[in-house]
Amino acid sequence: MKSHHKEAANTFWKNNEFLITSHLHPDGDAVGSLLGLGLALKSLGKRVVELISPHPISEHYQFLPGSEFIQLPGNLTKQRFDVGIVLDCTELNRAGKELEKILRNCENVVNIDHHISNKNFGNVNIVDPGAAATGEVIVDILKEMEIQITPDVATNLYVALITDTGSFQYQNTTPKSYRTAAFLLEHGAAQGQIQQFLNEHRSLTSLRLLEKSLGTLSISENGLTAWMTVSQKFLHELGGKIEDCEGFINYPKSLVGVEVGILFKELNNNEIKVGFRSKNFLDVNQLAACFGGGGHERAAGCTIWGPLKEVERKVIQTTEKFLTQSRKGK
Numbered sequence: 001m002k003s004h005h006k007e008a009a010n011t012f013w014k015n016n017e018f019l020i021t022s023h024l025h026p027d028g029d030a031v032g033s034l035l036g037l038g039l040a041l042k043s044l045g046k047r048v049v050e051l052i053s054p055h056p057i058s059e060h061y062q063f064l065p066g067s068e069f070i071q072l073p074g075n076l077t078k079q080r081f082d083v084g085i086v087l088d089c090t091e092l093n094r095a096g097k098e099l100e101k102i103l104r105n106c107e108n109v110v111n112i113d114h115h116i117s118n119k120n121f122g123n124v125n126i127v128d129p130g131a132a133a134t135g136e137v138i139v140d141i142l143k144e145m146e147i148q149i150t151p152d153v154a155t156n157l158y159v160a161l162i163t164d165t166g167s168f169q170y171q172n173t174t175p176k177s178y179r180t181a182a183f184l185l186e187h188g189a190a191q192g193q194i195q196q197f198l199n200e201h202r203s204l205t206s207l208r209l210l211e212k213s214l215g216t217l218s219i220s221e222n223g224l225t226a227w228m229t230v231s232q233k234f235l236h237e238l239g240g241k242i243e244d245c246e247g248f249i250n251y252p253k254s255l256v257g258v259e260v261g262i263l264f265k266e267l268n269n270n271e272i273k274v275g276f277r278s279k280n281f282l283d284v285n286q287l288a289a290c291f292g293g294g295g296h297e298r299a300a301g302c303t304i305w306g307p308l309k310e311v312e313r314k315v316i317q318t319t320e321k322f323l324t325q326s327r328k329g330k
């Protein structure tokens with residue numbers, strides 16, 4: 001593992017023109033990692049460091065230092081880079097069609113990720129499924145490079161870490177995650193500000209949307225699966241956006257006795273985003289893979305095309321089947 005970090009570090013030292021990007025619908029790990037690594041490379045005086053996100057950054061993360069540098073693919077100033085760095089993506093197409101094309105044109109593609117389902121699509125692949133967040137992997141690389149970690153870099157990487165660990169509550173949290181957090185706090189991560197912006201910054205619309213969505217909470221007969229739905233109807237009624245349901249998936253999972261919590265988000269008519277979280281034994285990465293998605297053992301997702309009710313039925317059915325199989329296997 002260490003040698004790969006060195007390979008990435010060397011690629012960063014040697015080259016001068018960088019494109020850094022992450023996945024569609026960027027979450028806190030995507031944005032925090034993009035900015036953390038981006039600001040660190042900028043501080044080295046590189047000729048070009050472009051920070052590009054395939055989708056706009058949600059309002060949630062606009063307080064992050066450097067967020068004004070993040071541009072959409074349409075704003076790219078050039079089409080060829082020495083190095084394309086892809087963060088938190090299992091495969092190139094997670095960065096969207098436009099960026100995928102440009103990344104294929106880069107001299108080198110550096111793939112930095114922590115998803116177990118990563119396809120190792122880069123020339124350099126630093127994939128650490130034991131890391132709680134891509135931000136944690138980036139800290140390892142920056143340490144390898146022995147470059148100065150500024151408070152702004154630390155703040156961004158800290159956000160990456162607390163997003164993917166649910167503020168150190170999820171099971172992917174390791175002793176190393178805490179050590180990385182301590183390291184980032186020592187380097188000036190603005191913890192108080194981060195907590196307020198991320199956990200005490202909900203819009204009224206978001207809470208009203210939660211109220212409606214909780215009304216859909218359902219539980220399987222055996223009590224192992226619980227699910228909730230955010231429909232387009234709710235979003236229209238409240239004037240809400242899909243970003244307003246951040247964290248909703250924790251509610252079905254929080255029920256006593258439940259092994260797997262599922263959230264259905266109707267992005268558009270017939271386009272359903274499904275999130276899975278499991279507690280103790282169900283491998284939801286494999287479950288999501290049945291529908292062309294993936295992620296981690298305890299947290300994964302996929303997008304399914306079809307009418308909402310039909311998708312719900314299919315997913316619950318498959319989940320129940322998986323549960324039966326994994327209990328038999330135990």
Ligand SMILES: [Mn+2]
Nearest residue numbers: 029088134164
């Ligand atoms: Mn991540």
